[in-house]
Structures are given as structure tokens and as C-alpha cells.
Amino acid sequence: MHDHPHTDASQIFAAVQRQIPTATLQAVYNNLNALTEVGIIQEIKPKGRVSLYETRVGDNHHHIVCRVCGHVEDTDCKGFAPCLSPSSNHGYAIDQAEVIFWGICPSCQNAASHNHEGEDHENCR
Template sequence: MPEEADWRAALREKGYRLTPQRELILGAVDALGHATPDEVLAHVQQTVSTINASTVYRTLEVLEELGLVRHAHLTDRAPTYHSTRGHVHFHLVCRGCGDVISVDEAEAAPFVAALAARGFVADLGHLTVHGRCARCEGATP
């Protein structure tokens, strides 16, 4: 996750402040890795019991607008949020065990190049590929 000063600068540029709630939610997303809004809420409520679900949802929307978090659809339920810190990645989700594997965007370079040749620019941060991991298929990774 970007340093707190970066959080403040990104928020301030859009007319927002780094409130204690926003800081807790950013910290929860960073700590959890990939988390639904309900998982973020549960994590934050371990520290502050007065925060509610609507605050978490609104804050995640603002933080995504500012580029501090992103969401992907890892299931057919709620979106899953993750930090923008580090590498741009896409997700592999195992239908057997439910593991989520983050894959660096460079591994999709041939696919992205093929799409670009068709005049399409891919947004890999939202890409999720469902299948079965080596462990669930009975092979060693």
C-alpha cells in the first residue's frame, strides 16, 4: 500500500481527507490481501465497533476512484478488493479449493498483445480466470 503521505496526497487532490475510517479501511484491504466489503467490515470492527457497512462500501468506492484499491469479481457474489500497491496482476481462482492466485501482468503479455492487435486494450486488474489448481488436479505445482 502506498505510504500514508501518498494516501493523504491522493485524497487531498480530490478534495478528501485521510479520516480514521479511511485509514482503517485501507489498512484492512492491505492486511487481508483480497477481501469483500463484508470481510473488510469484520476486520475493521475488530478495532472500531462503531463503523457500519455503508461507510465501508462508500469508502471503498472513493478509494477505488482515487486508485488506492481495485476490485475484481472472484466469485458471483460481492466484488473483492485489493491494494494497488505492488504489481498489476490478474487472478486465478481454483473451483476446487477456492485459492486465489495473483499472477503478474507480464505473464499475460502474448494474450494482451493479441488483443491489442485487434484494437482492444485489456484491463488485467479486473481479469479473473476460473479453473482448478495443480493440487486439486492431483499434480504437483
């Protein structure tokens, strides 16, 4: 996950199986859940997409997701945690805000400008 941030469980499972052929997908999920619970990795849950995992934790960053190809980039917060403030904290001691920005990545923008409107630009990266 250090070399391939924003990886999903099936991609992690494929990498693990190359090293440990007897590994199971359930074992990968169990380990991902345990590592997330103790804060060693972070789970990202873009709406309508599978969960993604990364090792970048504890630094108050957010994510940008391409609506077309699903590529994810990190983006640093412009301030201190949490970098957003709710209208009311309801008595909570808020220490984190989770933000996912959505848009269209440069590769997909370029593909769209070179193709006819309405064509599928799946996996344009």
C-alpha cells in the same frame, strides 16, 4: 487489506468493527468505492462471486481463482500493459487488460484425489 489481499466487504467490515464498533457496512462500502475510484485499492469481480479488494494496484497483474473453494492468487503478466491485444481497438488508447484465470487450487485437487467423486469439497483450504 495489506495483510489479507482479495478480501470482501463483509470481511473488511468485521475487521473495521473490531476497531470502530459504531462503523456501518454502508460506511465501509462508501470508503471502498472512494478508494477504488482514486486508485488506492483495486476491486476484483470474479464472475458469480462477491467483489474482492486488494491494495496491489498499478502493476499489471492478474488473478487465478479456484472454482471449488474460491481462493484467489495474484499472477504477474508476462509482458507490458496491456499484456493482451484485442482484434480491434476501435480507436481506444488501451492501457489495461483485466484477466481472471479459473482453475482448481492444489489444496482442492489434493482433497478431490483423497475423496470419492461427487463429494463436496467446499472450503478445502
